[in-house]
Amino acid sequence: MHVPFLDLKAQYSALEKPIQDAVDRVLRSCAFASGPEVEAFEKMFAAYCESDHAVGVSSGTAALELLLRAHDIGPGDEVITVANTFFATAEAISLVGATPVLVDARESDALMDPARLDAAITKNTKAIIPVHLYGQPADMDAVLDVAKASDILVIEDSCQAHGARYKGSRAGSLADAGAFSFYPGKNLGAYGEGGAVTTSNADIAERVRQLRDHGSPKKYEHAVIGRNDRMDELQGAILQVKLQHLDAWNEARRSHANSYRDRLEGHVALLEEQRDRESVYHLFIARVPNRESVQGALRDAGIATGIHYPIPIHLQPAYGGTDLGRFPVSEALASDILSLPMFPELTEEQISYVAETLRAVV
Numbered sequence: 001m002h003v004p005f006l007d008l009k010a011q012y013s014a015l016e017k018p019i020q021d022a023v024d025r026v027l028r029s030c031a032f033a034s035g036p037e038v039e040a041f042e043k044m045f046a047a048y049c050e051s052d053h054a055v056g057v058s059s060g061t062a063a064l065e066l067l068l069r070a071h072d073i074g075p076g077d078e079v080i081t082v083a084n085t086f087f088a089t090a091e092a093i094s095l096v097g098a099t100p101v102l103v104d105a106r107e108s109d110a111l112m113d114p115a116r117l118d119a120a121i122t123k124n125t126k127a128i129i130p131v132h133l134y135g136q137p138a139d140m141d142a143v144l145d146v147a148k149a150s151d152i153l154v155i156e157d158s159c160q161a162h163g164a165r166y167k168g169s170r171a172g173s174l175a176d177a178g179a180f181s182f183y184p185g186k187n188l189g190a191y192g193e194g195g196a197v198t199t200s201n202a203d204i205a206e207r208v209r210q211l212r213d214h215g216s217p218k219k220y221e222h223a224v225i226g227r228n229d230r231m232d233e234l235q236g237a238i239l240q241v242k243l244q245h246l247d248a249w250n251e252a253r254r255s256h257a258n259s260y261r262d263r264l265e266g267h268v269a270l271l272e273e274q275r276d277r278e279s280v281y282h283l284f285i286a287r288v289p290n291r292e293s294v295q296g297a298l299r300d301a302g303i304a305t306g307i308h309y310p311i312p313i314h315l316q317p318a319y320g321g322t323d324l325g326r327f328p329v330s331e332a333l334a335s336d337i338l339s340l341p342m343f344p345e346l347t348e349e350q351i352s353y354v355a356e357t358l359r360a361v362v
């Protein structure tokens with residue numbers, strides 16, 4: 001049996017007609033830059049995230065960067081995030097000229113450890129970016145408590161958590177603002193690059209709208225130096241179609257995660273899903289000490305896997321890369337995490353085959 005890590009073609013064949021209609025509509029209009037399709041998607045996505053505003057941008061990285069800039073965060077400022085994340089979380093902080101300050105992840109769920117935040121805060125700290133990694137919201141009450149005590153902004157990196165819930169509320173509505181990525185492999189993926197900011201702060205939404213469009217409040221008038229970080233109309237039209245299916249896709253992912261758990265618990269170490277959260281399982285992670293040989297054996301059995309991520313932020317060459325031992329939990333995770341096949345169209349047969357094969361080789 002062959003089990004791909006991700007199967008975007010299966011999703012496209014189910015939606016071929018409405019997607020082609022949406023693409024055709026944009027091509028016929030010949031309006032390609034941000035316009036009515038993006039606006040319609042923004043309204044839908046804000047409602048979906050239970051947030052007052054959504055602003056479509058060119059990527060998740062742009063969403064993070066523009067949010068930091070909209071809050072005037074820049075050189076001399078520090079922004080706290082977690083060592084176990086995708087590079088772009090820290091990169092966005094560096095892109096605005098601020099300094100990323102890292103804290104370790106925690107063992108149970110591999111997410112930001114809020115117990116480490118107090119020690120990381122200085123007089124220069126302006127924001128905290130918890131990351132809802134793998135689809136599970138971070139421990140937001142604990143993060144927000146620390147932030148409130150020091151009057152610090154909280155931006156959710158929701159790039160892997162479209163539709164996830166924390167105590168009943170959606171990712172992206174839990175703090176001052178949220179940043180989403182629509183990279184094609186995400187739970188809600190564009191057919192190209194894309195991202196969005198969510199916030200219930202009308203001023204910040206307006207600032208992000210200007211910043212994504214050359215700092216322009218109206219055509220050919222430029223209030224500030226911005227960027228060209230607009231979402232394009234093709235992505236806006238395609239995402240409107242796909243958003244209607246997101247809840248069903250997330251439900252399928254959650255059901256697959258349960259099947260994996262039923263088959264693997266007691267045999268393979270797994271990350272915990274916390275009681276008060278609803279993860280949308282962008283990724284399903286197992287922890288295997290002999291990862292290289294396990295990954296090889298799975299590959300030989302026709303099963304594709306991934307590693308998210310093999311190098312924690314502080315060990316990335318771009319950040320010096322020499323601080324080994326500084327964040328032991330993130331380093332341990334980087335050395336033994338393995339992402340198993342996870343996508344809505346995965347079948348029970350495939351899950352059972354992956355789990356049985358993994359149990360035999362771990």
Ligand SMILES: Cc1ncc(COP(=O)(O)O)c(C=O)c1O
Pocket residue numbers: 059060061062085086088089131133157159160180181182183194195
């Ligand atoms: C946690 C996290 N943050 C930020 C990003 C950046 O998003 P994008 O690739 O759309 O720039 C990603 C996407 O890969 C991500 O997974």
